[in-house]
Amino acid sequence: MPTEQKHTNNLIKESSPYLLQHAHNPVNWEAWNDDALLKAKEKNKLILISIGYAACHWCHVMEHECFEDEEVAKTMNAHFINIKVDREERPDIDHIYMDALQMMTGSGGWPLNILALPDGRPFWGATFVKKQEWIQVLNQLQQLYIEDPKKIIGYAENMATGLKEINTITSGENQDLIQDSEIEVMVAEWSKYFDTFLGGYKRAPKFMMPTNLNFLQYFSHAKQDNTINEYVNTTLTRMAWGGIFDHIGGGFSRYSVDTKWHVPHFEKMLYDNGLLISLYAKAYAATKNDLYKSVVEKSITFLEEELLDKSNGLYSSLDADSLTPDHKLEEGAFYVWQEDQLKAILQTNYPIFADYFNINSYGLWEEGNYVLIRDGEALDIAMKHSITKIELQDIISKCLSLLKAERAKRNKPRLDDKILTSWNGLALKGLTDAYRYLEEDKYLTLAIKNADFILNQMTAEDGGLYRNFKNGKSTIHGFLEDYAAIIDGLISLYEVSFNEKWLNHSFQLTEYVIKNFSDGETGLFFFTSNKEDKLIRKTLEVADNVIPSSNSMMAHNLHKLSKYFPEDNFEGRLDQMMKTMKPLITENPQNHANWLQLTQLMSENFFEVVVIGENFELICKTLMKNYLPNAIFAASNAKNSNLPLLMNRYVMNKTLIYVCNHGSCQMPVEETSKALDLITSND
Structure with missing residues (x-):
C-alpha cells in the first residue's frame, strides 16, 4: 500500500519527474501556465519562481531544508x-531568469530562485538559500512591496x-x-x-566542453598544428582516465x-553523453586510439542499459544521489568503493586493479571512499606486474565485470525518465558518428529506431516538433x-544510411x-516560435556552452543543406547569420566555438x-571511416x-565517385584511394 501523503499540490498533474518530486511539498506549487x-495578476501577488532539474544535487538540498518545511511553506503560501519550473522542459524560461540572476549577482546556478512582479518581471534572485535566511528575505521583500x-x-x-539589452544583437550587413x-x-x-598536463582549463571545477574540443580537434587537423593536437588528445585521454568517466x-x-x-558531481546527463560519443568517435577516426573506441562503446552501453525507453526514445538523466545501505541519500553512493570491498570482490587480482585504478592516496575521495581513476599507460602497469598488456586488459575487464555485478545490487540513482527532443537529437548524432x-x-539500428520514434511521436500536426514526451504524451x-539538434541528427543519419527520407525530413524541418x-x-532565429505566448523577452541564443547554441547548430545545418539543396537560398541566410555573428565571435571565441568551426x-x-x-x-x-570533417556525402x-x-x-x-567543391566537380574516379587523395590533398 502506498503511504498517504499529508500534502498534495497542483504539480501532481504534471509529468516532469522534477516537478513531481515537489508535488507533496506543503508549498502550494503551480506549474508555469496561463x-x-x-x-x-488578479490577486496582485508577487510570483516566486523556483527553477531546477531532477539531477540537481543542491535543488534536492533546498527542497529538504525549505520546501518540505511547514514554516517555510506558510510564508510562501501567504504572500x-x-x-516550479523544470529547466530542462522549459529552457526558454530558464534563459531569461538565469540572465536576470547573473545581472543581479554576477553569478548563476541552480536551484534558481527569482521573485518577480505579477507580470513576470524579476527584481530579486538567489541560488541555494538556507531556511531562516529564506524566510527572512521573503518577509522583507513582501513588506517592501506593500x-x-x-x-x-x-x-x-x-x-x-x-534583460532585453544584453540579448540585443545588431544586424551585420556591413561586416x-x-x-x-x-x-x-x-x-x-x-x-x-x-592545462597541457591534465587537459581542460587551468582551473577547477573542470567541465568537459565537447563543443570546444570538437572545434580544436578540427583546427589542429586542418592546420597540422601539433601543439593543439597534443592538447586535445591529452584532454580526451585524461577525461577517459578520470573518475568523471564511469x-x-x-x-x-x-x-x-x-x-x-x-571526483565528479555524479549526475549523468543524456546531452553530455550524446556529445561526447560523437567527439570520441571522431577522435578515434583521427587517431585510431583504442581508448577512444572503448569510451564510445561503453558510453553507448550506458545509454542502452540505463536511458533507453521501450519506445526507443532516450531518457534525460540519472541523479547524482542514491541511497546508502542504511538508507541515507548521498551523492555518489552508487559509484564509490571502499578498499576492503574491492579486496573481497577481486581477491588475487586486487593488487593489479589497485595499481591500475589508483586505490591509493591519488584515488581517495573522502571517508574511505575511492573513485576509480587512471593515471598512467597500461603498458607500464603490465611491466610492473610482469604480464603482457593483453593479459592486463583481460584481468581489468574481468574485475570490472565483477564490480558491475556487485554494483547492480545497490540502490540505483533516481532516473529522470522524461524524453527531450533536443537531447535525443544530440544522442542521435552521437550514434550515427559511432556507426x-x-x-x-x-x-x-539504434539510431534509426530513435529517429523513427522522434518523427512518429514528437511531431505535431502542423509539421513542427514537440519538446517533451512522457507517458505517451507531449x-x-x-x-x-x-529543431536544430534533430535536423543535425537526421542529416548525419542520411550520410550513414543514404535513405533520402531522413534528408527530406531535415529539409522540411x-x-x-x-x-x-x-x-x-x-538573420538569426529566436529560441521560441513566433506562434508561442510571449515571455518578457524573445531570446536569441547564440553563445556555445557545453551544448552548442541553437543558432550555431542551425548555421551548421544551413551550411550542409545548402550543399544538398543549392537552389533553396540556405546559403544566403547562412551568410547573413555569419556576418551578424562576427563581432561576438571575434570578441569571445571560446564561447562561440561551434561558430568558429x-x-x-x-x-x-x-x-x-x-x-x-x-x-x-x-x-x-x-571513405567515411576516415576523419573528413570538411566533406558531406x-x-x-x-x-x-x-x-x-x-x-x-x-x-x-x-x-x-565525384569530388566537388561548391558545385564544381573533378573528373569522377572509381578507386577510393584516388577520391581520398582529391579530398585530403586540397583540405
Whole structure:
C-alpha cells in the first residue's frame, strides 16, 4: 500500500519527474501556465519562481531544508504565487531568469530562485538559500512591496530593460566574414588558458566542453598544428582516465570538482553523453586510439542499459544521489568503493586493479571512499606486474565485470525518465558518428529506431516538433534547440544510411524553422516560435556552452543543406547569420566555438562527395571511416533521384565517385584511394 501523503499540490498533474518530486511539498506549487500567471495578476501577488532539474544535487538540498518545511511553506503560501519550473522542459524560461540572476549577482546556478512582479518581471534572485535566511528575505521583500511598491516596480522595470539589452544583437550587413588568419590569432590567445598536463582549463571545477574540443580537434587537423593536437588528445585521454568517466558502467558525469577529472558531481546527463560519443568517435577516426573506441562503446552501453525507453526514445538523466545501505541519500553512493570491498570482490587480482585504478592516496575521495581513476599507460602497469598488456586488459575487464555485478545490487540513482527532443537529437548524432567510425551495425539500428520514434511521436500536426514526451504524451511545443539538434541528427543519419527520407525530413524541418522562428533583422532565429505566448523577452541564443547554441547548430545545418539543396537560398541566410555573428565571435571565441568551426569550414575547401552506382555502400564506408570533417556525402545506386547532387550522374555498370567543391566537380574516379587523395590533398 502506498503511504498517504499529508500534502498534495497542483504539480501532481504534471509529468516532469522534477516537478513531481515537489508535488507533496506543503508549498502550494503551480506549474508555469496561463492560470497561475493570471492568478498572480488578479490577486496582485508577487510570483516566486523556483527553477531546477531532477539531477540537481543542491535543488534536492533546498527542497529538504525549505520546501518540505511547514514554516517555510506558510510564508510562501501567504504572500506569493509559487511556480516550479523544470529547466530542462522549459529552457526558454530558464534563459531569461538565469540572465536576470547573473545581472543581479554576477553569478548563476541552480536551484534558481527569482521573485518577480505579477507580470513576470524579476527584481530579486538567489541560488541555494538556507531556511531562516529564506524566510527572512521573503518577509522583507513582501513588506517592501506593500510599503513601497514603486521601489520594487522601478527596479523590475530597469531589470526588464537590461534583460532585453544584453540579448540585443545588431544586424551585420556591413561586416565581412572572418578570415582564416584571424582564427589562428584567436586560437593562439585562447590556448594560454589550456592545462597541457591534465587537459581542460587551468582551473577547477573542470567541465568537459565537447563543443570546444570538437572545434580544436578540427583546427589542429586542418592546420597540422601539433601543439593543439597534443592538447586535445591529452584532454580526451585524461577525461577517459578520470573518475568523471564511469569505468564500470560507461558514460560520463556532469563535471569534476577538481583539476584532475577525479571526483565528479555524479549526475549523468543524456546531452553530455550524446556529445561526447560523437567527439570520441571522431577522435578515434583521427587517431585510431583504442581508448577512444572503448569510451564510445561503453558510453553507448550506458545509454542502452540505463536511458533507453521501450519506445526507443532516450531518457534525460540519472541523479547524482542514491541511497546508502542504511538508507541515507548521498551523492555518489552508487559509484564509490571502499578498499576492503574491492579486496573481497577481486581477491588475487586486487593488487593489479589497485595499481591500475589508483586505490591509493591519488584515488581517495573522502571517508574511505575511492573513485576509480587512471593515471598512467597500461603498458607500464603490465611491466610492473610482469604480464603482457593483453593479459592486463583481460584481468581489468574481468574485475570490472565483477564490480558491475556487485554494483547492480545497490540502490540505483533516481532516473529522470522524461524524453527531450533536443537531447535525443544530440544522442542521435552521437550514434550515427559511432556507426560511421566504429562500423558497428547495431549503432545504426539504434539510431534509426530513435529517429523513427522522434518523427512518429514528437511531431505535431502542423509539421513542427514537440519538446517533451512522457507517458505517451507531449505537452510543450519545441524550441529552436529541438529543431536544430534533430535536423543535425537526421542529416548525419542520411550520410550513414543514404535513405533520402531522413534528408527530406531535415529539409522540411528547416523550412519550418525559417517560417516560424526567424528574426528578420539579424538573420538569426529566436529560441521560441513566433506562434508561442510571449515571455518578457524573445531570446536569441547564440553563445556555445557545453551544448552548442541553437543558432550555431542551425548555421551548421544551413551550411550542409545548402550543399544538398543549392537552389533553396540556405546559403544566403547562412551568410547573413555569419556576418551578424562576427563581432561576438571575434570578441569571445571560446564561447562561440561551434561558430568558429563553421567559420573555418567556410573559409577553406569544403567538399561534396557523390558516390553513385551498385557498389556505393562499400565505397562510402571505406571513405567515411576516415576523419573528413570538411566533406558531406551523397550516394545512391538509383538512376533517378530528386536530390540535386545525384541527378544525371548514373553510369551503367560503374560506381563513380565525384569530388566537388561548391558545385564544381573533378573528373569522377572509381578507386577510393584516388577520391581520398582529391579530398585530403586540397583540405
